[in-house]
Amino acid sequence: MKKNIASFFVLFLITQIASANFNKVTVIMGKFALYEKVEINVNLTENWQNPYLQEDIALDMEIISPSGRMMLLPCFYVSGESGKESLWKARFTPQELGKYQYKFVITKNKHLAYSTGYKKIAIISSGSKNGFLHANDKWTFRFDDGKPFRGIGENICWESRDSDDSKFFKELNQKSKFNYEYMLPTLATNGGNFFRTWMCSWNLPIDFKNGFNNNRYQSSDEYYNPSALIKMDRLMELNDSLHLYMMLTLGPGAYNKREGGLVDSAADFFVKQEAKQRYKNRLRYIVARWGYSTSIAAWEFFNEVDNVQFGDPGHAINGADIVAWHDEMSRYLKSIDPYNHICTTSISHRDIDGLNSLKCIDVNQKHIYRNTSIIPVEINRYVEKFDKPYVIGEFGYEWDWSKNFNDFAESMDMDFRRGLWYGLFSPTPILPMSWWWEFFDSRNMQSYLKGVRQISDMMLAAGDGSFQHVPVNAGNCQAFGVKCGSTFFVYLLNANLDPASVIVNIQTKIDGNYSIQSFDPKTLIYKDVKVHSSSENGLKINDLYLESLREQVIIITPSKK
Structure with a gap:
């Protein structure tokens, strides 16, 4: 029992000495939410030649995420003189829900000098952020x-x-x-x-x-x-x-x-x-x-x-x-x-x-x-x-x-x-x-x-972010096609000086029922496209009119069952 008490006392002294140069650590934000910035002020006293050079002095935030991921976040110097109290900051954005553990570590001349003990912070859902x-x-x-x-x-x-x-x-x-x-x-x-x-x-x-x-x-x-x-x-x-x-x-x-x-x-x-x-x-x-x-x-x-x-x-x-x-x-x-x-x-x-x-x-x-x-x-x-x-x-x-x-x-x-x-x-x-x-x-x-x-x-x-190239032909007009999920999109450009009546051939079979719309990027107007036919070779859209140097987007959407 005495040995355990003695060991605890030595550990306590070591912890106190290791933390002696940290005067105060203050979390200055009241809400701790997923993908939101947490800003922490660290007041410490230490000597340096240049606080911006990590080979002289560096402050890092060691972080353990709720899933156990270990991270090291660099912190930055704000103000104060060498040998006197100085202010440093950590700006951290959590990427997981749950309880994080963190501590601060000072490195001098690339060697560990001091560290705080671990503290905890609980992160809740923000509800509106998507992350990095x-x-x-x-x-x-x-x-x-x-x-x-x-x-x-x-x-x-x-x-x-x-x-x-x-x-x-x-x-x-x-x-x-x-x-x-x-x-x-x-x-x-x-x-x-x-x-x-x-x-x-x-x-x-x-x-x-x-x-x-x-x-x-x-x-x-x-x-x-x-x-x-x-x-x-x-x-x-x-x-x-x-x-x-x-x-x-x-x-x-x-x-x-x-x-x-x-x-x-x-x-x-x-x-x-x-x-x-x-x-x-x-x-x-x-x-x-x-x-x-x-x-x-x-x-x-x-x-x-x-x-x-x-x-x-x-x-x-x-x-x-x-x-x-x-x-x-x-x-x-x-x-x-x-x-x-x-x-x-x-x-x-x-x-x-x-x-x-x-x-x-x-x-x-x-x-x-x-x-x-x-x-x-x-x-x-x-x-x-x-x-x-x-x-x-x-x-x-x-x-x-x-x-x-x-x-x-x-x-x-x-x-x-x-x-x-x-x-x-x-x-x-x-x-x-x-x-x-x-x-x-x-x-x-x-x-x-x-x-x-x-x-x-x-x-x-x-x-949901999936894209597949689809071969398209539109005669003298430029045409590009992609399939996203079960919806097809075609871009048409009449780069010529004369207007054109365009026949669009989408060279992929489209199964089932579908609706077709054209979209004018300049006016933001959608119109139903009626004149079209399908076969084993794909889909043909007839008599689309394109003015000179204008573009159009065709959207082919499968009908809901």
Whole structure:
């Protein structure tokens, strides 16, 4: 008995010593619900040189889920001095119902220094949240709760800059209204659910000191820029309120010495150990502060990394170094992200050997300009070759911002429309995303997303995310078909300058009774289709009328018994 008491006393002392540097742990949210953020303040006293460098000091939240899953969540430094009380935060989003256990651990110089004892928290149902998005198959993502998802939207890569470099649209692009508070509600109101945005020197510049070309940010010598951190926090809240999901392009950050970084060139960025460690610390901070957000659909490492590769004429960066960097960083990001967000990166048009085959890059991506017609072929080609989801992260009729788009505005609009439909009828979880968001806003093109979203929702509901290609022929008009569950969808495009009377042949036998409707994406009007016949070879629809440069969707629904 005395031995047991003595052992307990020693254990008690060890626990007290281990917890001595933790002054207070406070859960600052009153409701603990599934897929909702739980924020915890940790007040501690410890010495450090730089609290943003994990090789100096790191605070983690060790978590045991109700099912027994072990997780390690990075936490982030907020304020306070070395040797005095400081404030740190954990932002955690539970993905299971029931009782969680958690404790906090301090690591110094990569060695365990202190930890708290375990505490418990009970998570109840939120009733309205779906959780985080994850790669599922070639056509869809899926939420934690199993609901299928396809992204419909556009690039909204930055808020307006103080000085825009467009020759003809400088005044338009510099309008202060082009901020997230205007652009994102506009996207959501028109049926969009997805967008892509950048972290760079003029937008969300968390590790840049000055020179933003954007008066929303203030110069600072802090390790991470306070005005950029506040803007990023606000963006997460806005996304959540609008039920929007985004691809966050992380970029290289301020890696160059002239920007406050550690290396002299992009080539060094990919291979120097000090640059890679700095980037890992940046990733850790991003996951710690914003990884909780279910609105982050995907982390994108680079925008058009092939353009970085060939950015210095005559001194191309070794492609193998770029691939090795992506392999290392994607594996690292997966190791510190307890939510398993989707990872991607993008090229402009030049493939880098090996990049599309990396294990921890979940979705491959390229950008297509001046060639929108090849989108279906390219998506299918890459999906078949690499057996991985493929996304067209940017597309457009024209990439050259020195041209006056008003000279060919209708062609720009046409490309905007058909790119979306090409994606909807192709195996991609995110429909191709247009560039030139200010220009298309001025032409009210976002309203066109409403019809695309309607059909996409019908597809997902009909097949619970299942898609099957269906061969379709429509003479001189373009035609694409898919089967979702037992419902067939056909997209028709008259890309010719003359109107056309179209005969549609769906080359798959359709059993039983069914109803047929046409849908006009411009007017959002559905009409019954009466003139049709079926046979062993499929279904024929006669005398459909399509105006020049217009599209139509045919929906074939089995009758209820």
